[in-house]
Amino acid sequence: MHMIRKSSILLFIIVILASCGTKQQSGSKTETISKKKIEVPAFNADTAFAFVKAQTDFGPRVPNSQAAKECAIWLTKTMERFADTTIVQDYKSYAYNGKSLKGQNIIGSFNPENPKRIFLCAHWDSRHVADHDPDEANHNTPIDGANDGASGVGALLEIARVLSSNTPPIGVDIILFDLEDYGPPQGAQSRDGGDYWGLGSQYWSKNPHVYNYKAKYGILLDMVGDTDARFLMEGFSLYHAPHIVKKVWENAEKMGYSDYFVKEKGGYITDDHYYINEIAGIPTIDIIHLVPDSRNGSFVDYWHTIGDTLGNIDPQTLKVVGEVVLQTVFEEGN
Numbered sequence: 001m002h003m004i005r006k007s008s009i010l011l012f013i014i015v016i017l018a019s020c021g022t023k024q025q026s027g028s029k030t031e032t033i034s035k036k037k038i039e040v041p042a043f044n045a046d047t048a049f050a051f052v053k054a055q056t057d058f059g060p061r062v063p064n065s066q067a068a069k070e071c072a073i074w075l076t077k078t079m080e081r082f083a084d085t086t087i088v089q090d091y092k093s094y095a096y097n098g099k100s101l102k103g104q105n106i107i108g109s110f111n112p113e114n115p116k117r118i119f120l121c122a123h124w125d126s127r128h129v130a131d132h133d134p135d136e137a138n139h140n141t142p143i144d145g146a147n148d149g150a151s152g153v154g155a156l157l158e159i160a161r162v163l164s165s166n167t168p169p170i171g172v173d174i175i176l177f178d179l180e181d182y183g184p185p186q187g188a189q190s191r192d193g194g195d196y197w198g199l200g201s202q203y204w205s206k207n208p209h210v211y212n213y214k215a216k217y218g219i220l221l222d223m224v225g226d227t228d229a230r231f232l233m234e235g236f237s238l239y240h241a242p243h244i245v246k247k248v249w250e251n252a253e254k255m256g257y258s259d260y261f262v263k264e265k266g267g268y269i270t271d272d273h274y275y276i277n278e279i280a281g282i283p284t285i286d287i288i289h290l291v292p293d294s295r296n297g298s299f300v301d302y303w304h305t306i307g308d309t310l311g312n313i314d315p316q317t318l319k320v321v322g323e324v325v326l327q328t329v330f331e332e333g334n
Helices: 010-021 045-056 066-082 146-165 199-206 235-240 242-254 272-280 315-331
Strands: 085-094 100-110 117-123 171-177 218-222 231-233 261-265 284-288
Touching: 045 066, 045 146, 045 315, 066 085, 066 100, 066 146, 066 171, 085 199, 100 146, 100 199, 117 146, 117 199, 117 272, 117 315, 146 171, 146 218, 146 315, 171 199, 199 272, 218 272, 218 315, 231 235, 235 242, 235 272, 235 284, 242 261, 242 284, 242 315, 272 284
Parallel strands: 117 171, 117 218, 218 284, 231 261
Antiparallel strands: 085 100, 100 171
């Protein structure tokens, strides 16, 4: 997935980055307001990795395939084990080639009666073609999508498990989007790529699982499993939700994870958060591994290739991301 869109708001981003990288200076007295100590439950990296593996064991989760059908059943049952309520959105969308695709967005809600809410999301489908594979013979081969899809879902399922026995201080919705990665192959893309990516998040943004759904903000996890991943501050995230980017990256810094969450501006990625920001109007950021100047234009070399397999997934990276997200969730109640 992920077409890159460039923007002309450089000055805005420079201001935001400056505010993220410097401490506030003032002549006021030291603030004496005390905050309650935050108890954040532990994130289990091995369990998150097992959730990633369980998805890849089904094979490529390509829409309309048997593997996708079986994985959707497993995801739904798993979410039902953890969430207070689980909703499955069944819908149809049309791909770039006119093909009708059956989609299922799987949503688990925690602390559902609390009107103060945030949501966490990822996509669970995998790409139908390996159009960036260096071997042209593989270009029509579906991919496992261990990192591009399954890693974010694995981290969120572990967070769901944690929340099932540790009630969050706010309402939390975990949304697993379908039909994210069925965009046109590399050689068939127009200049802007069209709106054929993120079909599941587009549907949800127009048809939320709860009427008149409101949330303070959202956090998208995408490609969060690679060894020594570097999560730059993605462009659309900075544009639509700079305060949330700052909150998350500062949490990571305080936790000793600044080598992962790097306070540098990354590219503009047309990911699920793009449509949520544009259509639903909910400030949403993307935690995504970006590699400037890579042969794949901001992504790891195995992106959209048959090399996107479980062997690339590092439990430590899942742990870092999961701990930072949990810290952010539990801080909301302080």
